[in-house]
Amino acid sequence: MTAPKALDAPHIPPRILGPAYRTASIGILLVITLVAFEGMSVGVVMPGIAHELDALNLYGVSFSAFLIASLFANVVAGLWSDRRGYPLPFLAGVVLFVAGMGLAGAAQSAVLFLVARAVQGLGAGTAIVALLVMIARVYPAEMRPKVFAAVSAAWVVPSMVGPSIAGFVADQWGWRYVFFGIIPLVVPALVMLVPALRRPAADEEPSDGPRSRPLAMTLAAAATAAGAGLLLYGVDRLHVSPVMGAVGTVVGLGLLLYGLYRLLPPKALRFGRGLPTTVLMRGFFSAAFFGVNSFIPLALQEVKSFTVKEAGIALTTGALGWSAGSFLQSRRTAEPYKRVRLGASGVTVAILLCLPSVIPGVSGWIAVPAWIVAGFGMGLGMATISVTALKQSPVNEQGANSAALSVTDMLGSALAIGIGGALINLIGHSSAEIATGFVVISLLMAAVGLSGAVLAGRIR
Structure with a gap:
């Protein structure tokens, strides 16, 4: 007589803060929080920086330097991660980020500060892509939606308290300590990530596809970065010097398309089904x-006479909606393309709801609930896109595709902001003209969001 079989123990899904993943999860979230805090703080302290360094035009240039350096770093870090694993790119990114923070805090001239911003961009771009690859290699597929939800939530606290803390530190000790203060906080994050960094590399052959060739990819990254810089310069100069602006725009667009054709998955520029459209x-x-989002504070302050604090409330509530959307996608209540379509539709509807906030007789406060909806759509869609792209990627191409996600992410926001700024300059800077410009920008971006909703089905 055989003994009865023991009942199988119920499957308990692993938790991102469970014993096996706790230190890696906390370390990743700390790094994301520090990068997010730096991003949210720079805008607050820029007036003091511009005053002390005698560089009133530092606003746009400093952000462009960070962006272009990040674009280049994204690609190199993705290639590096696919060929050698994520530990070295991540450590290099953190070292560069810390070095950039130190240089920015010690800068005595505008040129040195711009160099510091570029070094920060190199570090942040490298570290973020390596973190995406780390998530793909360390966590099983069933856990990744929850990890990306937590990563999105890690942006919420810096979005809510970062500007206030940075303003307090700058008022009490000076803007330099906003940069210096982040440096020691990197140490506990690195300590937490030691087990994940010592994890054996995946037993996978390096990719031999066209996006695995170091020289070709580096040249494509350089073309993309240069093209983005020239395009932003050209768009910004169109209202001042149409000829120079047009030349910069055309040349920049050509370089950008050349680089993107080689950096993105095949058929991406034709919206090929699956991974190309996902990216x-x-x-x-x-x-x-x-x-x-970038023009809401300007519109509310100049058209509706909001204070800086009041105008910032809309952006803060958007971060809360983003966190809620990210949490919902982790529940997997629908197929990925449906979640992306719903997210894009939410962003589109929110933009249209926000549009009347600059119309006479309509309260500017309607931007607050509208931007909660926008944030919810972003959290639902962006986290789903990240999870889906990693699922659609072979292990030996996760770095390249993570880099492609970062490139399209930054290019989308940078080009939209640049075009919006050019429209504002073209239409005018009076209260009524800014209101008109905001309406035009909102309609244009609503069309972009609607296009995303329509094309989402090609993710399948």
Whole structure:
């Protein structure tokens, strides 16, 4: 007589803060929080920096330097991660980021500060792509939606308290300590990530596809970065010097298309089904959301006489909606393309709801609930895109595709903001003209969001 079989123990899904993943999860979230805090703080302290360094035009140039350096770093880090694993790119990115923070805090001239911003961009771009690859290699597929939800939530606290803390530190000790203060906080994050960094590399042959060739990819990254810089310069100069602006725009667009053709998955520029469209969706979301998000404070302050604090409330509530959307996608309540379509539709509707906030007789406060909806759409769509792209990627191409996601993300927001700024300059800077410009920008970005909703079905 055989003994009865023991009942199988119920399957308990692993938790991102469970014993096996706790230190890696906390370390990743700390790094994301520090990068997010730096991003949210720079805008607050820029007036003091511009005053002390005698560089009133530092605003746009400093952000462009960070962006272009990040674009280049994204690609190199993705290639490096695919060929050698994520530990060295991640450590190099953190070292560069810390070095950039130190240089920025010690800068005595505008030129040195711009160099520091570029070094920060190199570090942040490298570290973020390596973190995406780390998530793909360390966590099983069933856990990744929850990890990306937590990563999105890690942006919420810096979005809410970062500007206030940076302003307090700058008032008490000076803007330099906003940069210096982040440096020691990197140490506990690195300590937490030691087990994940010592994890054996995946037993996978390096990719031998066209996006695995170091020289070709580096040249494509350089072309993309240079093209983005020239395009932003050209768009910004169109209202001042149409000829020079047009030349910069055309040349920049040519370089950009050349680089993107080689950096993105095959058929991406034709919206090929599956991974190619998944990667491009990131750019649609970023363009639609940040193309309006960046001009909400300007519109509310100049048209509705909001204070800086009041205008910032809309952006803060958007971060809360983003966190809620990210949490919902982790529940997997629908197929990925449906979640992306719903997210893009939410962003589009929110932009249209926000549009009347600059119309006479309509309260500017309607931007607050509208931007909660926009943030919810972003959280639902962006996290789903990240999870889906990693699922669609072979192990030996996760770095290249993570880099492609970051490239389309930054390009989408940068180009949308640049075009929006050019429209504002072209239409005018009076209260009524800014209101008109905001309406035009909102309609344009709503069209981008609607296009994303329509194309989302090609993710399948």
